[in-house]
Amino acid sequence: MSFLHPLALAGLAAAAIPALLHLLERRVPPELPFPAVRYLADAERRSARRLRLRHLLLLVLRTALIVAIVLAAARPLVPSRGTTGTLHPPTALVVILDNSPSSGVVVDGRPLLDRLKLAAHAALARAAAGDRLWLVLADGVARAGSRDALVAAVDSAHPDSRRLAVVAATARAARLVEAEPVPGREVHLVSDLQRTALEGTADAPRDVRVLALAPADAAPPNRGIGMLQPTDGGLAVAVVGTPGTPPGPLTVRLRGRPVARAIGAPGTTVTVSLSAPGPGWWAGDVELEADELRADDARPFVWRVAPPARVATGADAGPFLTAAIGVLRDAGRLAAGSDVSFGERPGPGASVLFPPADPALLGQANRALAARGVTARFAAPGTAGPIAAPGLPGLAGVSVARRYRFSGVDSAAVLATVNGEPWLVRVGNVVLFGSRLDTAWTALPAAPGFVPFVDALANRIVRGEADVHEAEGAARVEFVVAGADTTGATVFRVDPRESDLTPARAAMARRALGAELARDADFAAAAFAGPRLAEVSGLLLVAALLLAAAELGVATLTR
Amino acid sequence: MTVAVPTSQRFDLLDPAEVSRLGGIEIVAEGVVEGFLTGLHRSPFRGFSVEFTEHRPYQPGDEPRYLDWKILARADRLFVKQFEQETNLRAMLLVDASRSMAWHGAEGRLTKRAYADRLAAALALILLRQRDATGLVTFDEAVRQAIPARVKVGQWGRLVRGLLDTPDGRGTAAEAALRRLTSLLVRRGLVILISDLLFDRDLALTALRYLRHRGHQVIVYHVMDPAELDLGGPPEVRFRDLESPASVVVRPRELARAYGETVRREIAAWRATCRRHGIAYHHVTTDLPFGLALRLLT
Numbered sequence: 001m002s003f004l005h006p007l008a009l010a011g012l013a014a015a016a017i018p019a020l021l022h023l024l025e026r027r028v029p030p031e032l033p034f035p036a037v038r039y040l041a042d043a044e045r046r047s048a049r050r051l052r053l054r055h056l057l058l059l060v061l062r063t064a065l066i067v068a069i070v071l072a073a074a075r076p077l078v079p080s081r082g083t084t085g086t087l088h089p090p091t092a093l094v095v096i097l098d099n100s101p102s103s104g105v106v107v108d109g110r111p112l113l114d115r116l117k118l119a120a121h122a123a124l125a126r127a128a129a130g131d132r133l134w135l136v137l138a139d140g141v142a143r144a145g146s147r148d149a150l151v152a153a154v155d156s157a158h159p160d161s162r163r164l165a166v167v168a169a170t171a172r173a174a175r176l177v178e179a180e181p182v183p184g185r186e187v188h189l190v191s192d193l194q195r196t197a198l199e200g201t202a203d204a205p206r207d208v209r210v211l212a213l214a215p216a217d218a219a220p221p222n223r224g225i226g227m228l229q230p231t232d233g234g235l236a237v238a239v240v241g242t243p244g245t246p247p248g249p250l251t252v253r254l255r256g257r258p259v260a261r262a263i264g265a266p267g268t269t270v271t272v273s274l275s276a277p278g279p280g281w282w283a284g285d286v287e288l289e290a291d292e293l294r295a296d297d298a299r300p301f302v303w304r305v306a307p308p309a310r311v312a313t314g315a316d317a318g319p320f321l322t323a324a325i326g327v328l329r330d331a332g333r334l335a336a337g338s339d340v341s342f343g344e345r346p347g348p349g350a351s352v353l354f355p356p357a358d359p360a361l362l363g364q365a366n367r368a369l370a371a372r373g374v375t376a377r378f379a380a381p382g383t384a385g386p387i388a389a390p391g392l393p394g395l396a397g398v399s400v401a402r403r404y405r406f407s408g409v410d411s412a413a414v415l416a417t418v419n420g421e422p423w424l425v426r427v428g429n430v431v432l433f434g435s436r437l438d439t440a441w442t443a444l445p446a447a448p449g450f451v452p453f454v455d456a457l458a459n460r461i462v463r464g465e466a467d468v469h470e471a472e473g474a475a476r477v478e479f480v481v482a483g484a485d486t487t488g489a490t491v492f493r494v495d496p497r498e499s500d501l502t503p504a505r506a507a508m509a510r511r512a513l514g515a516e517l518a519r520d521a522d523f524a525a526a527a528f529a530g531p532r533l534a535e536v537s538g539l540l541l542v543a544a545l546l547l548a549a550a551e552l553g554v555a556t557l558t559r
Numbered sequence: 560m561t562v563a564v565p566t567s568q569r570f571d572l573l574d575p576a577e578v579s580r581l582g583g584i585e586i587v588a589e590g591v592v593e594g595f596l597t598g599l600h601r602s603p604f605r606g607f608s609v610e611f612t613e614h615r616p617y618q619p620g621d622e623p624r625y626l627d628w629k630i631l632a633r634a635d636r637l638f639v640k641q642f643e644q645e646t647n648l649r650a651m652l653l654v655d656a657s658r659s660m661a662w663h664g665a666e667g668r669l670t671k672r673a674y675a676d677r678l679a680a681a682l683a684l685i686l687l688r689q690r691d692a693t694g695l696v697t698f699d700e701a702v703r704q705a706i707p708a709r710v711k712v713g714q715w716g717r718l719v720r721g722l723l724d725t726p727d728g729r730g731t732a733a734e735a736a737l738r739r740l741t742s743l744l745v746r747r748g749l750v751i752l753i754s755d756l757l758f759d760r761d762l763a764l765t766a767l768r769y770l771r772h773r774g775h776q777v778i779v780y781h782v783m784d785p786a787e788l789d790l791g792g793p794p795e796v797r798f799r800d801l802e803s804p805a806s807v808v809v810r811p812r813e814l815a816r817a818y819g820e821t822v823r824r825e826i827a828a829w830r831a832t833c834r835r836h837g838i839a840y841h842h843v844t845t846d847l848p849f850g851l852a853l854r855l856l857t
Contacts, residue, residue, distance in 0.1 A: 029795040029808055035659035035671075035757055036787045037800035039821045040807050040814070047817040054813070 002089050002183055004075035004130040004535070011070035018062040022055075054554060061551040065544055072540035077130075080534035087535055088528035090130035091184030094173035095120050095150070097157055098166060098191030100138045101295035101498040104159035105192075105220050112192055113159055115520065119213050120154045120190045122524035132180055134173070138164040142176060159295060161474040163495035166197040170513050174204035186211060188527060189515060195504040196497040198512040210515035213523055215503035221245040223266055224296025224499030225286050230303040234273045237286050240296070240499040241266030248291070254284035254303075264288075266499070279305050281486045283477045296499045300477045302468045302489040309458040310337020316344045316356070320445030321437045324454040333455050340458050346372045350429040350462045354436045355404050362404070374427045376413070379405040382421055382434065387444070389416035389424070391467075392456075394449030402441040403434040415461070431462050571595040571850025576669050578849065579677065585719055588680035591849040592688070595681070614638040648691040649708040649746055652679045653736060654722065655754030655782075657699040658801045661727035663845065664786020671782045674845040675753040676722045678780065678852055682751060683718045685853070694743065695721045698736030699728020707743055730802045733758050737766030747774040756781050756829060757802070768836050778839040778856065781829060783822075785844050790818040 003009065034040065044051075077087055097120045103113040120135075127133055127147045134142045135150045138160035143153060170189055177185040185208045191197070193215035204210050219242045226240035235252060247265035251258050252272050260272040282305060287298040311334050313322055321342055328334040341347030344356045345368050355378050356365055366377045382405045389395040395416055406422045415431075416424035423434040435441035444450055460467065466480055466488025473492035480488035506517055518526040570578050570590030578587050614627060617637035625639040660672035669677075679695070686693040687710065694708030695718045704721040733754060740750065750770050756763070756779075770777050792798075792811045799806040826842055833840035841855040 029797050030793055031797040031799055031806070032792060033662065033801050034798035035662045035755065035784075035801050036822070037798055037803075037805050037807055038757065039787075039825060040790075040798055040809060040818060041805070043814055043818040043821040044807060044809060046821065047814060050817075051813060 002077045002130070004077065004087075004090070004128065006074060008070060008074035011073060012067065014070065015063050015066045017066065018059055022059065057554050058551060061547055061554060065547040065551060068540045068544040068547060072537040072544060075535055075537045076540070078534060078536050087128055088126075089183035090128070090132075091186055091528055092132045092177035092180035092182050093123070093127060093184075093186050093188065093528075094134040094136060094142060094177055095123055095154075095188045096136040096164075096166070096169050096173055096190065097154060098138065098164045098189070098197075099157045099160050100164045100197075101159055101161060101494040102192055102194055102293065102501055104295050105222065105293040105501060107216075107220055107292070111159075113157070116190045116192070116213070117154050117157060119520055119523045120188070121151060123188045123190070123527045124151050124154065126524060126527055130182075131184075132177075132182060134176065136169055136173060138162045140164065140169055140172075142173065161295070161492075161494055162472050163498055164191070164197070165199075166191055166193070167200050167202050167512055170202040170204065170210060170515075174202060174208040174210065178205045178208050184528065185209065186528065188523075189213065189513065190523075192216070192501070193504045193509050194497070194500065195502045195508070196500050198504045198508055201511065202513050202515075204514045209529065210513055211523070211526055211529075212509060212513055212515040212517050214506060214517040214519050215509055217503075219244075219502040220292050222291055222293045222296070222499055222501045223248050223264070223288050224293070224494075224496065225250070225288060225299035226496035226499065228286060228299060228301040230274075230301065231271070233276060234271050235260075235284075235286075235301070235303075237262065237264060237270045237272060238496070239264035239266055239268050239270060239288075240496045242499070242501045243267060245291075248289045250286055250288045252284065252286050254282055259284070277303075277305055279307060281305075281479060281489060283489075285475070293499070293501065295494050296496075298475055299493045300475055300491055302477055302479075302491055304465075304468065304489075306459065308333050308335045309463075310335045310339040311458050312336070312338050312341045312347065314341070314343030314345070317342045318436060318438050318445075320439070320450070321454065324445075324451045325458075327451055328455050328458070334458055340462055346374070346430055350431075352431045352433075352457060352462055354433040357436060369430075369432075372430065374430050374432075375408040376425055376427050376430075376432055377407045378432075378434075379407040381405070383419055385419040387416050387418055387423060387442075388420075392416060392424075392453070392461075394447070394453045394456075395424075395444065398442065398444045398447050400435050400442045400444075402436075406432065406434065426461065426464065429462060429464065431457065571853065572848045575674055575677070575845060575847070575849055576667055579669055579673065584677055584680050584723065585716075587677050587849075588684050588719070591677070591681045591853070592684045595685070595850045595853050614640060648686075649744060649748035650683075650686045650691050650693045651708055651740055651744055651748065651750050652683060652693065652695045652718070653733075653740060653750065653752040653754070654679050654695065654697045654725075655699075655733065655752075656697045656703055656725045656728045657755075657757070658727055658729050659755055659757045660782075662784065662801060664784040668784065669845050671755050671784055671845055672727060674843075675780070675782050678782075678843075678849060679722060679751075679753055680715075680719055681849055681853060684715055686749075687715050691749075693718065696736055696740055696743070697721065697725040698733065698739075700730045700732045700735075702736050702739045703728060705739065705743060708748070734762040734766045737763065737770065741769065741773065744770075744773070744775060747776075749776045749778070751778045751780065753780040753782060755783060755787075760829065760832070764832055764836070767833075767838055771837055776839075777837075779829070779833055779841065780852070781826065781840065781842045783842065783844050785846055788819065788822055788844070790815040 099113055103116060105112050124147055133150050134144050135153050136142050137157060170187055173187040187210045189212040221242050223241040223245050226238035229236040245266050247263045249263050252260040262270045262272050264270040282303040285298055285300040290297055311325055313325055340350045342352045344365055346353055362378050382403045384401050387395045387398045387400060400418045403418055406425055409422050409425050413425045413427050414422045415426055425432050437445050439446050464487055469490045471490050471492050472495055476492045478490045479486050571594035617639050621639050627638045627640050630638045654675050661670050663670045683693045690710055692708040692710040695706040696702055697704040703725045706717055706721045767777055790811045795810050797806050797808045830840045843852045
């Protein structure tokens with residue numbers, strides 16, 4: 001048995017009232033003279049058994065009456081045979097409504113999200129007062145609330161620009177409901193169940209039931225813009241979408257002006273020739289012909305056009321760095337000059353510095369830094385360890401055998417760390433390494449990313465420019481500016497995986513989610529599949545009335 | 560002292576409490592007897608204490624029980640028998656003066672003792688008026704007053720004073736009084752016991768049976784207050800016995816029915832036992848008009 005209002009059970013303490021009254025009422029009664037006490041004593045002796053039985057019966061009836069009323073107030077639920085029960089046990093339920101960009105596709109003239117909202121609505125509509133409810137949308141946030149509040153949230157949901165990690169969200173939801181002290185625990189996943197969304201397994205606890213809307217049988221055709229990569233003299237456009245979708249025309253615009261057209265099909269990369277514009281940050285977009293999913297039909301891009309940095313290397317640069325710069329010069333990414341100097345001493349312009357091989361020269365290097373106005377100093381040797389560099393993916397994990405610590409460095413100047421201590425810092429237009437770019441100090445010169453890193457170092461990092469980042473969100477571009485200079489940009493776009501609308505197979509969905517699948521028509525009925533319950537508060541009230549009548553009868557008829 | 564009683568009202572039929580408020584015990588008794596005899600037109604004791612003298616023709620209104628059935632059978636004529644009063648009838652009134660008699664259940668109602676005194680005074684007056692020697696014994700745990708039966712002038716006054724001079728006693732021991740009575744009643748006579756009978760029934764009946772065995776006519780008035788028939792009171796109360804340390808805590812509403820059954824059973828037991836031994840038993844309550852109590856003897 002479970003209860004819709006278990007807190008009301010605290011009222012069961014009131015069941016002790018009749019017994020307490022019986023005990024507390026044992027006051028000294030008034031005394032009256034009476035001549036026929038012998039008759040009284042005789043009558044009492046003859047009635048003692050009956051009176052004891054009467055008192056016991058009244059005590060039981062009154063206690064049972066209070067218990068029945070309190071239980072009725074707690075609204076108990078008892079298992080009901082067959083389908084006559086209209087209620088389910090108190091259940092912790094998380095409804096995951098996948099309103100990711102793919103939910104905006106129009107199928108048979110109707111947005112897919114409307115179908116998903118109907119299913120979520122139906123599941124929530126069957127929730128009872130004793131259930132604990134949450135709603136998870138594409139943002140991944142679990143919103144707790146009443147049934148009405150969550151239904152309103154479902155009704156107001158729109159296709160989001162963020163992709164929902166369905167499997168991870170299901171796993172989190174399962175853990176959430178598992179912690180609830182209620183008999184029922186369910187996760188209802190209302191999603192288009194894209195094949196690409198089912199990565200990994202949710203591994204839901206055994207006592208958590210996962211019910212998912214069955215994936216569609218057919219995949220709607222769709223094309224979308226995947227990756228955009230400006231190259232020398234062109235733009236590589238990766239077209240993504242549902243496999244088998246025929247090619248469609250695409251238009252490239254630069255600062256709003258169409259500059260090229262092409263045709264692309266999902267799974268292909270189209271390279272569009274573009275004449276290089278003047279130096280600077282150029283924003284553009286590529287747009288496909290409209291199809292059933294509009295969210296991925298257009299995608300912005302940013303093109304940084306700048307002349308190659310002119311670099312100079314000293315004799316102390318070492319063979320690895322000298323070779324990398326040579327390669328980049330040959331490729332036209334760098335030129336000879338004095339814009340950026342690499343060595344142990346800072347040059348007149350931007351400088352990339354590393355510590356001297358001889359520790360005795362460390363003081364001399366620090367004095368040169370001081371003369372340049374750089375606050376950072378080489379300090380004591382540090383311990384070996386791997387490089388951590390969130391903004392420089394090519395460096396992450398590369399081991400460092402020897403290094404110097406830094407002093408006088410602000411945290412904002414740190415570009416990479418080893419063992420949590422600064423290893424690569426930028427102060428003004430001076431970049432300082434904690435190690436020499438030599439394999440005796442670090443494995444970086446031997447790493448595959450070394451040459452691209454030197455390219456980024458000379459052309460961008462030492463100038464204080466950030467890379468062009470990509471982020472998930474509504475299609476747009478946000479530039480990073482420092483003073484009057486643009487130093488970086490973030491391109492917001494939908495996840496390319498959203499473009500492939502191919503639904504997962506049922507078996508795959510069951511395996512990844514550990515879920516039962518239900519079609520739209522059966523989804524509401526399949527929800528709350530625990531034993532059917534019937535509320536018996538009405539019966540208890542009837543019982544309370546009968547008990548009250550019995551108490552009245554016993555109290556009056558047995559006098 | 561004169562009693563201002565409307566001629567349309569008879570003392571014997573009024574509420575005993577109201578009658579008692581009109582005067583002392585003598586006045587009440589006289590008023591009751593006058594009214595009683597006016598309504599009765601004959602002595603209630605005629606018939607058991609007189610001897611036959613002659614016949615006379617039957618007249619409408621005569622008691623059918625005095626018809627001479629032998630003459631009717633032989634001559635087919637109606638004659639009634641007439642009796643001559645004896646002067647040697649000796650009647651003794653036994654009045655219970657125990658503490659339990661000094662109780663009334665409601666304000667304004669006579670105590671059982673007051674009712675018994677007035678009833679005894681009325682009975683004595685009737686007996687003395689028909690020239691029967693009448694005496695009195697009052698008792699509680701012991702005999703308190705013992706006035707031998709006489710028929711001389713002033714006897715009624717002595718009996719009334721005997722009643723008035725007997726204080727409320729403590730316990731009750733009717734057996735002792737009845738045994739004492741046997742020594743006062745040498746010749747066959749009439750014994751009238753007025754009591755609430757709250758004593759050991761077997762012992763009292765032993766004494767009453769002895770009286771019957773000696774040839775005495777025995778009449779028992781069982782006096783009860785109406786509140787002793789129907790139990791009432793606060794929701795819970797400790798009832799304390801008047802003649803002993805006994806007490807009992809009861810809820811009157813719970814015990815009323817069982818108590819009523821017990822009282823009725825007790826009355827029935829007294830009635831049945833008395834009938835079995837030839838003793839006249841009359842149950843009266845203190846709200847019963849004296850005239851109706853006296854009429855029980857006819």
